Amino acid sequence: MDMEIETPDQTDMNECISDPINREPQRIRRLDEAVVNRIAAGEVIQRPVSAVKELVENSIDADSTSISVIIKDGGLKLIQVSDDGHGIRYEDLPILCERHTTSKLSKFEDFLSIKSMGFRGEALASMTYVGHVTVTTITEGQLHGYR
Numbered sequence: 001m002d003m004e005i006e007t008p009d010q011t012d013m014n015e016c017i018s019d020p021i022n023r024e025p026q027r028i029r030r031l032d033e034a035v036v037n038r039i040a041a042g043e044v045i046q047r048p049v050s051a052v053k054e055l056v057e058n059s060i061d062a063d064s065t066s067i068s069v070i071i072k073d074g075g076l077k078l079i080q081v082s083d084d085g086h087g088i089r090y091e092d093l094p095i096l097c098e099r100h101t102t103s104k105l106s107k108f109e110d111f112l113s114i115k116s117m118g119f120r121g122e123a124l125a126s127m128t129y130v131g132h133v134t135v136t137t138i139t140e141g142q143l144h145g146y147r
């Protein structure tokens, strides 16, 4: 097999290097937390259907036997997912929609035996950055639920 490697002459090389004197580098700044959260939310919720997928996965993870989905205007007006799963504890509601809060994983080793569809604790938080989120839940044995 014959292989020929051509060395570019000096004039070609000069064309590739931009003039460093005329280009001041932009300053590097730390992004605000709100911007970081919105960028991360965009990775989880790219389209309304991504939110439907995340919510249905949560319902399945909650051992639901029945899941209902109501969509209005392609998900732009309303996405409502209801299930008959185990619900959410009252004490957990304050951190429910914060990033990286989950009931499905607590330590790194748990990764080795993941049995749930979600575990990153990012879906609900992401939804709060791209829409209005209302959670209504009741757990077994309770007389009333919470919203």
Ligand SMILES: Nc1ncnc2c1ncn2[C@@H]1O[C@H](COP(=O)(O)OP(=O)(O)O)[C@@H](O)[C@H]1O
Binding pocket: 054, 058, 059, 062, 083, 085, 086, 087, 088, 096, 101, 102, 103, 104, 117, 118, 119, 120, 121, 122, 123, 124, 125
């Ligand atoms: N439909 C649901 N039924 C019961 N618990 C839920 C439901 N949706 C969410 N949760 C609870 O909220 C937590 C956060 O949900 P989410 O942000 O989707 O993260 P993840 O599913 O990765 O844990 C879940 O870990 C779960 O404990």
Ligand SMILES: [Mg+2]
Binding pocket: 054, 057, 058, 117, 118, 119, 121, 123, 124
């Ligand atoms: Mg989830």
